[in-house]
Amino acid sequence: MSNVPLWLYFVAFLAVLGPLVFVHEYGHYIVGRWCGVKADAFSIGFGRKIFGWTDKRGTEWRICWLPLGGYVQFAGDRDAVSQPDANWQAMPAAERSHSFPAQPVWKRALIVLAGPVTNFLFAIAILAAFAMAYGQSQTPAVVGQVDPGRPAATAGLQAGDRILEIGGRSMRVFDDIQMAIAFDLGQPVNLLVERGNERFGLTVTPDIIKETDRFGNKSERAILGIRSGKLVYTPVGPIAAIGHGVDQTVGIVRMTASVLVQFVTGDRSIKDMSGPVKIAKTSGEVASLGIEQLIFFAAFISINLGFINLLPLPMLDGGHLLFYGYEAVRRRPAPPQAQEWAFRFGFAAIVTLMLVVTFNDLGSIGVWDGIARLIG
Template identity: 50%
Template sequence: MSSPGFFFTVLAFLLCIGPLVFVHELGHYFVGRWFGVKAETFSIGFGREILGWTDRRGTRWKVGWLPMGGYVRFAGDMNAASTPSDEWLSLPAEERAKTFQAKGVWQRFLIVLAGPATNFLFAFFAFMAIFAINGLPTSPPVIGGVVAGSAADEAGIAPGDHVVAIDGHALETYADLAAYVALRPEQRLIFRIQRGSRIEEVPVTIRADTARDEFGNSARVGRLGVVGTMIFSKVPVTELPGASLRAIAGSLEAMVAVLSQVATGERSVRELGGPLKIAEVSGQQASLGWINFFALMTIVSINLGFINLLPIPLLDGGHLLFYLIEGVRRRPLKPEAQEWAFRAGLTVLLALMVFVTFNDLASFGLFTKLGGLIG
């Protein structure tokens, strides 16, 4: 299947990222408003304003020309660390009471936490909607067949084996088995298998393979070499919340597993993607239908929530770390220390952005084409 056109891809990317950024910032906005903090600006995108309006509360709602994020600027946000300044102290008492810095540390903590939390909340309801429409995989993790010469064959796994758990991770469905193995190429895993009335533990070294989709995208995955059934069944409405929570937990576990593999060198850093890759995949999934596109939005929302909770200054997680320190010390860190931390955080984020963008361009074959032109 050919990839969708450029303009379709750009539109799909904006429709994917825009609402998720809006949801994230809306979490900050509503909890801030709940605590009586005035929001001066609510922006989707950065840079010069394309369009906007000011509501009766005095909040400027606007869209910036660079759709790579967004922000809510609360009254009193006069520096990167949101710490009290001479300018803040000079405000009238009534006006100062509506500023971010005037609130207790636990209130500031909740205002910042609300952004990532809202991304997870979006994913929670999105997964329930998807499962209500598509159903859930319900076939048990039972081996239907074994490929000759595969990792499963060499380990002695046989048809009819019921895989109860892998490395102590309990499995409920064959889909759980497939997902767990796919994330762990070339790893030695311990399979807990039920054979009749016996329970056995079988070590298996997973093979590595390259999987390709209909658009030619490739990914390094683990292969066990077994055949099973993947049956989707409708589930009662009462079971949807639990299924949604399990899906979110599974997505987070997958992210942590991949990042851990990258950190330990088990997985190449070239597999990390950035905004350009998200844009490409957005266009591809949108071309397959709204369910596929909505499922992608759900995963991206979880990613946004997870990344923003990382304890890196400038991200929500960095602010939350400072508030935890303030709560323990009963006083905030010195403004100078916070300023230096935020500068370091900015450097890290910019370096990461450049790196993943380089990866994205390399995955598109740009540098290969340039090399051919130069050569």
Template identity: 40%
Template sequence: MGTSLHTIFFFIVAISALVSVHEYGHFWVARRCGVRVEVFSIGFGRELIGWNDRHGTRWRISALPLGGYVRFFGDADAASARQVDASELSPAERRVTYQGQSVGRRAMIAAAGPLANFVLAVVLFFAIFVTLGQRFTAPVADRIQPGSAAEAAGVHAGDRFLAIDGRSIESFEDLALKMRLNQGTPVEVTLDRAGQRLELTITPTITEVDNGQGGKQKIGILGVVSTRTEFKERGFFESIRYAVREVGTVVDVTATAVGQMVAGTRGTEELGGPLRIADMSGRVARQSLADFIWLVAALSVNLGLFNLLPVPMLDGGHLLFYAFEAIRGRPLGERIQEFGFRIGLAMVLSLMVFATWNDLVQLRVVQFISQLFT
């Protein structure tokens, strides 16, 4: 019970932080565009705690902490997809609605949520680097595993990895991460061997490993082991630079993994939903606060990316419609937009169901239930 409560607590902390920042991005830009905000809600369902600010916005914490929304004046729903009948509003009231703004301002408001998630990630990574610095394993091959891809390519013990496919490597973690995403594609590796720069082509070996949640995943490995720990202190401005770079790394890894899933070279069983996020939040929080902050930062980047997908119902879908509106000089027809939002809703719900099923399988819930009836 204690472990379950611990997991639930840190899951709620993580989700609430990510959603609050995302929605506040929409809220902050909307206010500066002159839009009246009626509700800022963290969670869905029945209101647990609420208060009104001096601008008339109702701030609320609701019973189901799995999301949130901002409702603008004149909206007929929380997604700002539909507006109340404009004939019922005066010209002054229409000017403070979301739909009454120019297409440029609506695009800014829609993009502000994902952008806020990227900013949050930079801030969290910066906080870790500026206070704790960066501790990492040196990208040095202390030992070469017999029969490995590295041995076949000619890597020697003591070689230091400098770059992969032209992209610099600063830690063994960088190297391992890039290899985990590789599904057997040859890579160009730059090494430092006793001061001499070498170029080698290595094809990682594909192997199945335990993903830590009861399932398996295919990853690429070189077959090198590093035990050398290095520590780098980061100054204020250097921490900012590395925080931005870390966000870029998360974006690159996520985009690569999703692209491989779409192409069929990576299994979709790695796609996780709320149950796996909850499980991960609890496990990481037990390791250290810094690890938990790192996880929240990475999740924030992924939330921002997900919301930028050009799918109606998501911020990216709004931006897609606004792009068409800017090109055509007028909005798409209401029937087209409504059809698009229905398709988008079906896609999002299908993805949630699929991810939740993956969670149940990977966390062995399905196996546990099946054993009860066998």
């Protein structure tokens, strides 16, 4: 069981989510400002305002009591999800020119895209800083040891083999192998292997192993049954560190997309979905291991936040971009009624998803087991 104090869960959760929400919304805000759009409100959190102030540009900055997100409401927006106000065209001309709906579609798309992109840039900066501080992993993608009885041994991999590709993707360092295999649910994978002067292909079906961490969390991952040789970390300069941050961010996005596809196809159970309660739990546990681990976790969550917001679901940034794409192609906006119904669908889908992940999250902290014991 975890010995993490209760207060640390709340503090760590706010320390992770608060800055990430600010970064995301500030991306929208600053690009909107560059595009000449007035922001009426910048809110961290939803619901009742705890405190706030209005700056010289007329933007009200708010901190609200429900810290599960945030929003920037631009002039001409009807609500926090940037649905246009039906009366925006009746605004005085000077004000209307600085409203969001009056902007050309490319400006609106840039403003919307800026939120997720800023999340990615924030994560890249963190990962680059870690690479500069601790060095970059240069452990070659070479098999140092093969575990007997595991798929790698069965397939004939040997110590000293260099894995060049997995599924057509280049393996530069040993970490790339783990990233390519771990979350793919044990599906058969094609390997390109170099042994001496010979290159050949292998098809290997990884094993699924179950693990329990020091906090009692259970998880599954796929393994080939190989280990690296001596770990190699080398110091890097700013340019190489940024490249490393980009590579890691792309790898995490690819992994997240793969897991999402598994949910959609049914290969992965929706019981594995998690939400704010699980993030809070994990934040506290990671914080108990040290500030470096918490900062790295924040980078991971930032990447996921950016990725999820790009999904083409109404109410998310990706949903807005989908409509702007339609507008750019058809030279006119989608019919207001179609947008309204799409946003209603998006709202219902997000509420349903939140109910599912909250149910899962409560199960992960033992709520349902506790209720069952009380009833029994």
